[in-house]
Amino acid sequence: MNAICKNCGQEINGNFCSKCGQSADTHPINLHYLWHDIQHGVFHFDKGLLYTAKELFTRPGHSIREFIEGKRVSHFKPTAMIFLLGSFYGLLYHYFHIEIPDNTASGDSKQATQIMSNWIIEHYALATLFTIPLISIASFFSFWKRGYNLVEHLVLNSFIAGQKLMLQFVFFPLLYIFNGSKTMLLLSGISILIDFLLAIWTYNQFFNTQSTLRNLLRTLLTYVYFFILTVIISTVMEMFINGNH
Template sequence: MNPICKNCEHKINGNFCSECGQSTDTHPINFHYLWHDIQHGIFHFDKGLLFTAKELFTRPGHSIREFIEGKRVNHFKPTALVFLLGSLYGLLYHFFHIEIPSTITNEDSEQTFNIIGDWITTHYALATLFTIPLISIASFLAFRKTGYNLVEHLVLNGFIAGQKLILQFIFFPLLYIYSGTQTMLLLSGISVLIDILLAFWVYNQFFDTQSTLKNILKTVLTYIYFFILFTTLTVVISIVVELFINKV
């Protein structure tokens, strides 16, 4: 006799209900269940987070393409990955009072820079998520003949953002040691350079139907488009913030 689903009361044939998808194996609510739920539901350690982190630093382009093509069970979703890692990184940044030295001499511009910088550090996950559409538009324009749509580029660059956040955690002890010093600027420059090199690697693997040279040139074009979009947006935000400061 087939068991009855405890969720929708339909007969079940297999490990999952064909009507609502609930598993037939429903554990009692106890400490074991709570720990499993924390692992699976929040961190997804048993599959997603560690598996995705490993894939992003061993075969990133191939694994992201497989995710887009439908191989998704073992992966941590890109938006959740960025939000989780970005939130944790923002908390660390705030808790350890990491300071980036300003190179701006104009007082009004420095005040604007500090306001924007404070918002980014306290909303690091949102700030990271906010840049993903910009780089996705840029890569979509640069690689437009490869056949991937804008949403697929959002997924691609969401995983790349997660990869870069993992790298930020590796760099964090150095940021803490050199917080507020000019060495921070050097470390930031090195981090950006590594980010760009990783992007070359990921894009070249992902768009594997093209030559490496073509992928390198289109990756450069992606960053040119991104720089134009980001600079334009930053100027607009700075103008708005300065107008707000002057009114106050």
């Protein structure tokens, strides 16, 4: 006798429901279920967060392109990955009381910058998500002849954002050691440089139907567009903050 799907009521002939996709084998919700779910979603090297991390640091562009083309079962979803990593990173900042060293700005500009910096730290996942549409618009116009739509660029840059968040965890012990010192500015600069080199590598693999030189130039153009958009939005935000103080 075939099983009945507990999700939609459809008769199941096999391991999964042909109507909604739910597994025929459902387990009771208990600690074993919870641990099994965490293992499959986060710790398995063949599926989940660790698998996605391995792919993003061994063959990033190829794996992201395969995800967009439909090979998605093994990957941790990019938006969920950003929320998970960004939220945990923000918690680490608060728990270890990481302090950003004073910058050289003064007056209203310094106050506005400090307010924005504090907000970014307190809402790291959201701040990361907010940058994705900007860099995606930039990459869309830089690589528009490659045939990928804006939503696909959003997916591409969401994975790259996750890649950058993973890199931040590598740098975090150094941030803790040099907490509040000017060395943090140097570490931030090194992190940004590595981020940029990873982006070049990822874009070059992803858009592998054209030359490396062309990909490099279009990646540089992407960051120019992104910088312009960021400056415009930052200027508007600073004017708004100053207008309310």
